Structures are given as structure tokens and as C-alpha cells.
Amino acid sequence: MSLDTVVEDIREEAHARAEDIRSQGETRAEEIESAAREDADEIVADAEDEVEREIEQLREQRLSSAKLEAKQKRLEARRDVLTDVRESVEDELTSLEGDTREELTRELLEAATVEFDEDDTVTVYGRESDEELIESILEEYDGYEYDGEYDCLGGVVVESEASRLRVNNTFDSVLEDVWEDNLQEISNRLFEQ
Structure with a gap:
């Protein structure tokens, strides 16, 4: 090799x-x-x-x-x-005017009176334009007198210093209660689906 x-x-x-x-x-x-x-x-x-x-x-x-x-x-x-x-x-x-306003104001005042004793001196406040109406209704109540304006839609605010009590029976307070109690129903009717 x-x-x-x-x-x-x-x-x-x-x-x-x-x-x-x-x-x-x-x-x-x-x-x-x-x-x-x-x-x-x-x-x-x-x-x-x-x-x-x-x-x-x-x-x-x-x-x-x-x-x-x-x-x-x-x-x-x-x-x-x-x-x-x-x-x-x-x-x-x-x-609201006339008899309807008077009837509602009268009912709200009457509902407030049950909170006070008969011998209490009670002052009542209301809407400025309702002064005459409230004063004419108060003529039927002993110890009750109109004491001035309260900024509201109508109705009355009733108070007594003796019993240290104030009752707000204005259209506003009633509307607020009714509105809150029925808001769901109102909403359902307005917005039916």
C-alpha cells in the first residue's frame, strides 16, 4: 500500500x-x-x-x-x-281656590287641634295669601289666633308654647307624605314597561 x-x-x-x-x-x-x-x-x-x-x-x-x-x-x-x-x-x-281651599285648610286645622289641650293658647301660621281664610276659620276656635306667614303651598302650622308642640299640617307636608308613600306606584304608572 x-x-x-x-x-x-x-x-x-x-x-x-x-x-x-x-x-x-x-x-x-x-x-x-x-x-x-x-x-x-x-x-x-x-x-x-x-x-x-x-x-x-x-x-x-x-x-x-x-x-x-x-x-x-x-x-x-x-x-x-x-x-x-x-x-x-x-x-x-x-x-286651589274657594270652597276647595277652605275645606282642605279647615280639615288640616281640625286634624291638628286634637294634639292640643282645650286651655292651650294656640298660634296658627299659614300661607300669606290665606291669611283672611285662616282668620275666618279661627273665629270658630277659642284660644286660637293667626300669628303670621309660613312659607308653604297652603294649610297650617299650629303650635303652642304651653305644650311645646308644633304640628305641621301644610299642603307641603301632606304632599311629601303622600309622594313618599306612593312614589313607586306613581313611577310604575308613568313608566309602564
């Missing part, structure tokens, strides 16, 4: 080994590349899923926010309507 043959054998063996290493490297590179593609695909799929979840969450938040805002606007509108109705009722009470 000559040296050339030995060199040639070593060279062929080196080429074969290099080819084998290159082939193994390419196979390994393909495996790594394939694994990287799979990882990349998984990362992209996870990212897309995450984006979809975030979009859905954002959509739900905006929808919820819009619903809340709409509800608040409905409540504000209802509150405005109820305020208008209340003001309309107050205007009606203010404009």
Missing part, C-alpha cells in the same frame, strides 16, 4: 465522515427548524387567542359601560319627569 493510497483512503474516509456530519447537521437543523416553526406557530396561536380574549373582554367592558350609561340616562329622565309631575302637583295645590 502506497502512501498515496493511504492518503486517498484517509481523504475518502474524511469526506464520508464530513458528508455524514453534514447530513446529520442538516437533519438536526431541519429538526430544530421544524421545532422552531412549531413553537412559532404555537406562540402565534397563543397570541391570537390572547388578542381574541382581550378583544372580547374590551367589547364586554364597552357594552357594559354603554348599558350603564343608558340606564343612568333613563334614570335621569325618569327623575326629571317625576320632578315635573311633583312641580305640577305643587302648582295645582297653590292655585
Whole structure:
């Protein structure tokens, strides 16, 4: 065996080994590349899923926010309507005249008298424009006298220093009680759904 043959054998063996290493490297590179593609695909799929979840969450938040805002606007509108109705009722009470006003004022005064002793000196207050009406009604009550104006829609405020008692039987106080007791029913009638 000559040296050339030995060199040639070593060279062929080196080429074969290099080819084998290159082939193994390419196979390994393909495996790594394939694994990287799979990882990349998984990362992209996870990212897309995450984006979809975030979009859905954002959509739900905006929808919820819009619903809340709409509800608040409905409540504000209802509150405005109820305020208008209340003001309309107050205007009606203010404009009551004649026998109706006298009858209501008389009933409110009579309801207040049960709170006082017969020998009490009782002072009565009322709406400025009702002074004459109240004074004429008080002529029927011993120990009762009109003592001045009270800012109200009508009715009377009756008090006695002796019994340290004050009864507010104004249209305002009656309206407040009726309004509070019937607000749900009023609201249901106005906003039937």
C-alpha cells in the first residue's frame, strides 16, 4: 500500500465522515427548524387567542359601560319627569281656590287641634295669601289666633308654647307624605314597561 493510497483512503474516509456530519447537521437543523416553526406557530396561536380574549373582554367592558350609561340616562329622565309631575302637583295645590281651599285648610286645622289641650293658647301660621281664610276659620276656635306667614303651598302650622308642640299640617307636608308613600306606584304608572 502506497502512501498515496493511504492518503486517498484517509481523504475518502474524511469526506464520508464530513458528508455524514453534514447530513446529520442538516437533519438536526431541519429538526430544530421544524421545532422552531412549531413553537412559532404555537406562540402565534397563543397570541391570537390572547388578542381574541382581550378583544372580547374590551367589547364586554364597552357594552357594559354603554348599558350603564343608558340606564343612568333613563334614570335621569325618569327623575326629571317625576320632578315635573311633583312641580305640577305643587302648582295645582297653590292655585286651589274657594270652597276647595277652605275645606282642605279647615280639615288640616281640625286634624291638628286634637294634639292640643282645650286651655292651650294656640298660634296658627299659614300661607300669606290665606291669611283672611285662616282668620275666618279661627273665629270658630277659642284660644286660637293667626300669628303670621309660613312659607308653604297652603294649610297650617299650629303650635303652642304651653305644650311645646308644633304640628305641621301644610299642603307641603301632606304632599311629601303622600309622594313618599306612593312614589313607586306613581313611577310604575308613568313608566309602564
